[in-house]
Amino acid sequence: MTQQGQTYEEVYRYSIEQPEAFWAEQARAIDWQRPPERILDYSHPPFRRWFVGGTTNLCHNAVDRHLAARADQLALVAVSTETGLTRELTYRQLHREVNAAAAVLKSLDVGRGDRVVVYMPNIAEAVVVMLACARIGAIHSVVFGGFAAHNLALRIDDARPKLLVCADAGMRGGKVVRYKPLVDAALEEAAHPPPHVLVVGRGLDPDLRRVDGRDLDYAELVGRHADADVPVEWLESNAPSYLLYTSGTTGKPKGVQRDVGGYAVAMALSMRTVYDVGPGQVMFSTSDVGWAVGHSYNVYGPLIVGATSLLYEGLPTSPDAGIWWSLCEKYGVRTMFSSPTGVRVLKKHDPAFLRKYDLSALKWLFLAGEPLDEPTARWINEGLGKPVIDNYWQTETGWPVLCLLPGLDLKPGKFGSPGLPNLGYRLRVIDETTGQDAAPDQKGVLVIQPPLPPGCLSTVWNDDKRFLSSYFSHFKELLYSSLDWAVRDADGYTFILGRTDDVINVAGHRLGTREIEEVVSGHPAVAEAAVIGCADELKGQVPVVFATLRAAGDNAARAEAARGMSARVVEQLGAVARPARVYIVGALPKTRSGKLLRRSLAAISERRDPGDLSTLDDPNALEEIKRALVRGP
Ligand code: ATP
Ligand code: MG
Helix, strand or coil: CCCCCCCHHHHHHHHHHCHHHHHHHHHHHCCCCECCCEEEEEEECCEEEEEECCEECHHHHHCHHHHHHHCCCEEEEEEECCCCCEEEEEHHHHHHHHHHHHHHHHHCCCCCCCEEEEECCCCHHHHHHHHHHHHHCCEEEECCCCCCHHHHHHHHHHHCCCEEEEECEEEECCEEEECHHHHHHHHHHCCCCCCEEEEECCCCCCCCCCCCCCEEEHHHHHHHCCCCCCCCCCEECCCCCEEEECCCCCCCCCEEEECCHHHHHHHHHHHHHCCCCCCCCEEEECCCCCCHHHHHHHHHHHHHCCCEEEEEECCCCCCCCCHHHHHHHHHCCCEEEECHHHHHHHCCCCHHHHHCCCCCCCCEEEEECCCCCHHHHHHHHHHHCCCEEEEECCCCCCCCCEECCCCCCCCCCCCCCCEEECCCCCEEEECCCCCCECCCCCCEEEEECCCCCCCCCCEECCCHHHHHHHHCCCCCCCCECCCEEEEECCCCCEEEEEEHHHEEEECCEEEEHHHHHHHHHCCCCEEEEEEEEEEECCCEEEEEEEEEECCCCCHHHHHHHHHHHHHHHHHHHCHHHCCCEEEECCCCCEECCCCECHHHHHHHHCCCCCCCCCCECCHHHHHHHHHHHHHCC
């Protein structure tokens, strides 16, 4: 294992030059029922298997293993400002609940290798059901609660579950979102509906309808199995543990399949080195359990290392914009994890909230999921007076690809860059046309040299072909890429410039929309900006800006802000990047996970079909954009 006092450079080099020795050491951080026979099998590239022949279990490592030393320590705190309820579960209590839930699953004939779709809000039961699946070797597929019935039906047909577990309802901004009618509609539509639906009743839906023989009450069944002890199912390291769909920013979501052993080892390593959280310490991730961050850093990561995980259902601004920080004070949070989108929401509120609470325990704020623009990073860094660390990763990788590692020696950050390659990741920036390594400061496509490290996806569920075509078919060489455009500087820091299809060509100049967004966001009136390329007869493409303002002003103020944005772009990037049009709108279209849907913005700006909108958060945002386009800038 990595030793105290080792530098990032030393450990990184070791992880790349002697991967099997490095990962064999990391594997000791988790419990194995049978130790691995081989660390790596790479006989069928790009498929790879880590810790071959070893058997282990995620639930054992996340729960049972801690009972000896920390049974009475909090494992999970689930706070809801929507219902006003907080649940605090110690490891002993979590163990009990997970055993009861596992017994319920078994009583419904769910076993090893069976899929269970989980359609729940951010509540403790979601975590309990995930762990119960892991315990018995069932494969969970968490679908973000509140997705429309059609999206749920598509995922059901892809996963073909034996069981669906849902809540009666979720809540958002004080409004009840009834889930059960959506489940009913999804099961109508699905070609492969599961025989049973297990409903967690939160008492939010007085009109809850049950289908006889199909729908079962969670509390009632758990009550019947309250004292059950369900032995853990030991699984070969490469057995599937769960499925999780990507955000759908670039098109139809892909069903990422994760393994057991490699994932557990990657979680243990990253909790220590990236997030600097160990046994007994508290981590607060604001993510929903339905996303990759939620799986890794609300559930498996913190629990595997014996930490306390804080789960939050509610808006970042309710009851006021200080809620996150008041929770940090109350629970002594050491590491907080959120997204740039989340911070931009707070940016519309009084920065005094950032200083209102005692944050002496808080050491780090991590942000991931989207480009972190410098103005947002500075605002939160200065407001909190805490280090703010940008992480770059993907649903596919399951843990950070680019980061800084405070658990080793923390390197200085550079605004606009998520930092350096994480341990075990061989990263390259490749010239799109020549397929050669790009020189420092030269733009190219970010790729991972396979074999992918532990923790990353094994394949696309039931679709090895899509795994190969989506990720490994872009270059002559066998290289993994999700097609993000990047540049690496002479110090080895990588800057993400956006997705390759976000690169626009203005009169022969290649511009990253991200670069323009960064400059526009620096305008003091701007809350958030999206820049897209729009077809233009003369120049090929021109940049078009959509922006929301921090304070809604009158027409004159809006026009003034729009002029100011253009002026900044010309000043900082040159006249070639001058926005052809600047639209000021009330909201930008985003995925449910908070990512800007630039491809849909670009499509409707060019009056094309906006494409797959299944993960769009608020359809009104897109409607408003359409109206703005008709009205003109
Ligand atoms: P889909 O793959 O379905 O189109 P998606 O790529 O948005 O959706 P995710 O796995 O949620 O699905 O997001 C990963 C992507 O998010 C990365 O490939 C990158 O484009 C972007 N991203 C994540 N973190 C950062 C970051 N720190 N800086 C810049 N971009 C980031
Ligand atoms: Mg992607």
